[in-house]
Amino acid sequence: MRKGQYRFVAGFLFAPVALYLIFVIWPYIQTFGYSLTDWQGESQTFNFVGLDNYKALFQDDIFLKAIWHNILFLVFIPVITILLALFFAFMLNAGGRSRAGGVEGVAGSKFYKIIYFFPQVLSLAILAVLFNAIYRSDEGGLLNGVLTKIGLVDSQNPVEWLNEPNLVLWALMLVVVWHGVGFYLVLFSAAMQSIPRDIYEAALIDGAGRSQSFFRITLPLLWDSVQTAWVYLGIVAMDMFVLVSSMTANMGAYGGGPDHDSEVMATVMMRNFLYYGKSGYACAMGVVMLLLTLVLSVVTLRATRRDRIEY
Amino acid sequence: MSAPLKETTPTGGSVPPRPTVGKTPTDPGEGRGEGTVLNVFSHGFLALWGLLIVLPLLWLVLSSFKTDTQIGGSAFGWPQHWSLSVFSRAWDKGIGDYFINTVIVLVFSVPLTMLLGSMAAYVLARYEFWGNRLLYYFFVAGAMFPVFLALVPLFFMVKRLDMLNTYQGLILVYIAYSMPFTVFFMHAFFRTLPTAVYEASVLDGASHTRTFFQVMLPMAKPGLISVGIFNTLGQWNQFILPTVLMQPQKGGDPERYVLTQGLIQLQQQQGYASDLPVLFAGVTIAMIPMLVVYLSFQRQVQAGLTSATLK
Numbered sequence: 001m002r003k004g005q006y007r008f009v010a011g012f013l014f015a016p017v018a019l020y021l022i023f024v025i026w027p028y029i030q031t032f033g034y035s036l037t038d039w040q041g042e043s044q045t046f047n048f049v050g051l052d053n054y055k056a057l058f059q060d061d062i063f064l065k066a067i068w069h070n071i072l073f074l075v076f077i078p079v080i081t082i083l084l085a086l087f088f089a090f091m092l093n094a095g096g097r098s099r100a101g102g103v104e105g106v107a108g109s110k111f112y113k114i115i116y117f118f119p120q121v122l123s124l125a126i127l128a129v130l131f132n133a134i135y136r137s138d139e140g141g142l143l144n145g146v147l148t149k150i151g152l153v154d155s156q157n158p159v160e161w162l163n164e165p166n167l168v169l170w171a172l173m174l175v176v177v178w179h180g181v182g183f184y185l186v187l188f189s190a191a192m193q194s195i196p197r198d199i200y201e202a203a204l205i206d207g208a209g210r211s212q213s214f215f216r217i218t219l220p221l222l223w224d225s226v227q228t229a230w231v232y233l234g235i236v237a238m239d240m241f242v243l244v245s246s247m248t249a250n251m252g253a254y255g256g257g258p259d260h261d262s263e264v265m266a267t268v269m270m271r272n273f274l275y276y277g278k279s280g281y282a283c284a285m286g287v288v289m290l291l292l293t294l295v296l297s298v299v300t301l302r303a304t305r306r307d308r309i310e311y
Numbered sequence: 312m313s314a315p316l317k318e319t320t321p322t323g324g325s326v327p328p329r330p331t332v333g334k335t336p337t338d339p340g341e342g343r344g345e346g347t348v349l350n351v352f353s354h355g356f357l358a359l360w361g362l363l364i365v366l367p368l369l370w371l372v373l374s375s376f377k378t379d380t381q382i383g384g385s386a387f388g389w390p391q392h393w394s395l396s397v398f399s400r401a402w403d404k405g406i407g408d409y410f411i412n413t414v415i416v417l418v419f420s421v422p423l424t425m426l427l428g429s430m431a432a433y434v435l436a437r438y439e440f441w442g443n444r445l446l447y448y449f450f451v452a453g454a455m456f457p458v459f460l461a462l463v464p465l466f467f468m469v470k471r472l473d474m475l476n477t478y479q480g481l482i483l484v485y486i487a488y489s490m491p492f493t494v495f496f497m498h499a500f501f502r503t504l505p506t507a508v509y510e511a512s513v514l515d516g517a518s519h520t521r522t523f524f525q526v527m528l529p530m531a532k533p534g535l536i537s538v539g540i541f542n543t544l545g546q547w548n549q550f551i552l553p554t555v556l557m558q559p560q561k562g563g564d565p566e567r568y569v570l571t572q573g574l575i576q577l578q579q580q581q582g583y584a585s586d587l588p589v590l591f592a593g594v595t596i597a598m599i600p601m602l603v604v605y606l607s608f609q610r611q612v613q614a615g616l617t618s619a620t621l622k
Contacts, residue, residue, distance in 0.1 A: 008519040009434050016431040016490060017446070023465060023487035024453050030464035088360060091353035106353055114606075115361045117613055118368075121605045122598060123548035125571035129578055129594050130371050133587075138383060142370055145386025182364070187617045238457065242550045246575045266459055274555070279463050286460040293457050 035283035053284035073237035085184035116182030241266035375591035401592035409573030428493030436501035453491035500534035537615035
């Protein structure tokens with residue numbers, strides 16, 4: 001029996017572990033090794049160059065610019081998305097007014113949620129095509145079309161949303177926010193609904209207003225979800241490859257334009273790897289991305305740590 | 312991220328977070344009968360955001376019926392002919408192939424992911440053996456690293472196996488990269504299943520394998536549905552892995568682009584031969600299955616994706 005059990009355990013684990021080792025773990029480990037070489041990818045010969053790739057990396061203006069853009073995304077994407085999601089989740093769950101005197105959810109909140117969540121199931125590729133059409137730099141673009149109609153933009157020189165160094169990052173951010181708000185709204189909304197009703201009633205009796213009950217009760221009790229959302233949005237902000245590479249002007253390949261003004265780490269890495277064939281250098285970038293992601297997670301979890309409130 | 316390791320409580324599976332009894336009128340219209348005075352303010356904001364989600368999507372679908380000059384001329388205006396021929400043109404121009412390629416890959420990768428992931432998760436959740444904990448963390452840790460860390464060595468690994476630009480290569484890679492989440496989620500789920508049923512089945516003389524397939528797996532159905540939806544969406548929308556792994560390798564190698572990749576490809580060709588209606592029709596075709604899946608499993612999708620995040 002026991003022997004049979006071990007054979008069973010081993011048999012069940014073999015295929016998943018093997019696949020996982022070959023395609024996930026081993027490549028992860030190899031990256032660290034390759035990042036210390038001048039490997040060009042095509043040839044099998046390469047030299048050990050120590051930390052040269054990393055040194056080069058921190059003198060690579062394009063990569064430094066990319067890190068900076070990632071940091072900007074890291075700051076703004078979570079803040080904007082979470083604030084909007086909290087706002088709408090609150091509107092959904094406490095926006096209605098009930099006869100009984102307490103706070104109530106609005107009618108049709110389920111219907112709203114169905115709509116808001118939908119962008120989340122669409123691929124980023126679809127979003128890229130959609131928003132490329134919206135950001136078109138003539139009156140055929142939805143944004144320019146609308147702004148021209150209401151007279152904010154001169155029809156003779158419409159805004160080139162994706163070609164203005166000062167606008168392109170915001171234009172990209174808007175896509176992520178549009179995509180993400182619904183998801184986090186549903187997340188927060190579920191968390192809000194799990195807060196016991198008597199807490200609100202007690203607050204109401206004590207004379208708390210709607211905003212007070214939000215800031216004093218809802219928000220502290222939602223903190224765990226907000227923290228999770230922050231980490232996830234941070235990971236999104238560190239990536240951004242699909243949108244940047246398919247929406248912005250090509251700097252050789254994989255977007256990043258105009259003049260590297262929308263470059264992120266992932267696009268620089270992919271260009272170095274698949275376009276210039278600098279595999280070792282690209283591996284070093286991968287390692288830097290990992291380190292920054294880990295730092296981000298630790299910092300977020302630390303900075304947002306609060307005592308857990310049991311209820 | 313690291314939130315996962317906190318607890319092994321029931322994951323929620325397909326059970327959506329129910330509102331506390333009597334808290335929210337979840338069904339549209341329900342609140343009206345109770346004489347709830349609707350808060351115009353919150354409905355205004357909620358409706359506005361809803362329109363901001365729906366209108367751009369409808370606008371894009373509408374645009375696929377227009378002509379190229381119409382699209383460039385103005386963002387507004389109705390199509391002159393309501394002809395469906397643009398959809399068959401888009402299908403012939405590659406979307407059909409991309410669609411079929413994606414389906415071929417997912418038909419194998421999703422069931423296999425679920426099977427292998429559940430097998431590993433089951434053994435890890437239900438059997439004591441040396442290294443169990445270690446193996447579990449080993450699987451879950453994979454979710455922490457950005458995929459970019461592995462890309463370069465992964466490409467050469469798949470190349471060495473002679474599987475670049477093949478269905479089987481992409482299928483195996485998809486399975487491997489879906490392991491961390493699948494194992495994590497199913498592990499938590501198998502933990503919550505009652506031991507009594509398992510013991511009864513063993514007493515009846517069923518083998519371990521048989522117990523798994525005929526007793527435990529059917530009991531885990533809610534969990535399987537949630538994870539299945541999550542994996543289907545994730546693999547359907549995957550862009551980075553196919554971009555790296557599914558490029559024609561030499562002259563005669565046929566294109567085996569998946570849908571996301573194909574759409575971006577089609578968009579980039581716009582620079583040479585402008586045929587935007589075809590691109591928009593392609594996006595519409597790509598959106599339809601997502602819309603169908605979403606609307607029919609709306610509850611499970613929302614619950615599955617959000618509970619996945621909270622882990």
